[in-house]
Amino acid sequence: MNKKVGIIGTGVAGLSAAVRMAVRGHEVHAFEANAYPGGKLSEIEVGEYRFDAGPSLFTMPQYLEDLFALAGKKFSDYCPYDRLDPITHYFFQDGTQFNSDADPVLFAQDIERKFGIKEEVILDHLQKSREIFDLSAEAFLHNPIQLTSFDLLKIGTRLGALDIFNTMHETNKKRMKHPKMVQYFDRFATYNGSNPYEAPGTLNIIPHLEHHVGAFFPKGGMYSITKAIHRFAEELGVHFHFNTRIVEIVTEKNKVKGLKSSDGALWALDMVVSNMDVMYTYKRLMPSQKSPDKVLNQPRALSAMVFYLGIKKVFPQLGLHNIFFSDDYKKEFDVFFKARSIADDLTIYINISSKFKEDDAPKGCENWFVMVNTPPNTGQDWDVLVSRTRKNVIEKLSRVLGEDIESLIDAEDVLEPRIIEQKTSSYQGSLYGSSSNNKFAAFLRHANDSSTIQGLYFCGGSVHPGGGIPLSVLSAKIVDELIHKK
Ligand SMILES: Cc1cc2nc3c(=O)[nH]c(=O)nc-3n(C[C@H](O)[C@H](O)[C@H](O)COP(=O)(O)OP(=O)(O)OC[C@H]3O[C@@H](n4cnc5c(N)ncnc54)[C@H](O)[C@@H]3O)c2cc1C
Structure with a gap:
């Protein structure tokens, strides 16, 4: 009825x-x-620039295709999208740079050339990532959490394959050996706001989604x-x-x-x-x-600070997604999760949608969505943290890109955990609800x-x-x- x-x-x-x-x-x-x-x-406009306000990485469009198919429609007719290649441009402070190819084999070959890790090691890691997805999708993702004792028994026999007993970082370190590739694979923990040094190896499911299924841009x-x-x-x-x-x-x-x-x-x-x-x-x-x-009281996932910057210049070395890694990743997460604050040397993400959607910025300019993770809002002095982090971010980007970024800023706005909480009623301004740091x-x-x-x-x-x-x-x-x- x-x-x-x-x-x-x-x-x-x-x-x-x-x-x-x-x-x-x-x-x-x-x-x-x-x-x-x-x-x-959602989206915001700052001066002559348009920005996607929150999410910038689009994965698993098939779930939306399934939704539209319920009424015989195609999501791609309502929202056309392209598969990205390369996916992300990565920058390290010592000048090392690489792009993640969409094709896993080309990606693995490039990594072998740059970091000396055998192609097979990368492909095997991605294959294990696929296996975790295949093992866990039905139990954890596609169905309600109403596990019968039979389900629990089945899961119990698979805990090893799900890599629940190691942290993500331990597994990545064991397999990758090269610290830059460990950092690369550890970063996927932030895709649901978690800490790679605490979250179980099961979270190594995420690279499968990006490297096999793909990353897309509407x-x-x-x-x-x-x-x-x-x-x-x-x-x-x-x-x-x-x-x-x-x-x-x-x-x-x-x-x-x-x-x-x-x-x-x-x-x-x-x-x-x-x-x-x-x-x-x-x-x-x-x-x-x-x-x-x-x-309800499970610890919350990370939140974020976003500087929406209209930039009066085009940077050909940057793509749609760009990461500028910190030198001490462990410290960065310790400061988030233990000190509940923000380290001075941070991993910075820049999304530039005007690379693909030109009318998001005036001619000769770019719309930089500059994001750093933060702890969830538990009453920190965000005014102080915003001004300190803005200074650190601008200094680091100026250093790595060899440009005075401050002088190129044409328009500016900011998002921080208190505003996320106030605009969307999300507890503590967390981006992803509760974190996945706990094995269970x-x-x-x-x-x-x-x-x-x-x-x-x-x-x-x-x-x-x-x-x-x-x-x-x-x-x-x-x-x-x-x-x-x-
Ligand atoms: C900066 C940022 C970057 C992110 N990056 C990514 C990314 O790259 N890729 C990705 O997949 N995800 C990303 N996420 C996470 C993603 O945005 C969220 O997980 C997802 O959008 C959550 O959607 P939701 O349906 O839970 O609702 P929300 O987006 O939380 O919306 C809830 C809605 O409910 C409304 N509401 C709440 N209370 C009431 C009430 N009492 N009465 C009426 N209305 C109410 C709110 O106003 C809001 O519109 C990011 C999030 C942020 C903020």
């Missing part, structure tokens, strides 16, 4: 859930506190992903309510009855899917309900349904299966399956 479904939040997961509920024939109402859809996957920029799902949802009849903050999930006898918005309106609904961070869903929208504190993190994310309130479901980066665009999109699929299996 068709139901009235409310979605709280229009992040990429909320939009995907809205599409799925509409395809099932339900009447769907999506409520968004902001004036625009997308949450973290021709209209990352925000065109949001625009495509939003348009598709509208075509399917989803009712969007922007500038509408939900303040309460209304329940009666442990059953969802509706939602209350900040203007006092009461929306009667049969089911609710919350795309709001799960911590705040409990603490702000249903404070009288008992909350699963063990799960995959089992310690909140499930996609409520065990106590009938008709309440959860999607998005703060719940199972985790953060990032692909997993957030998958969380909506799991919600759909949970609802329609019942």
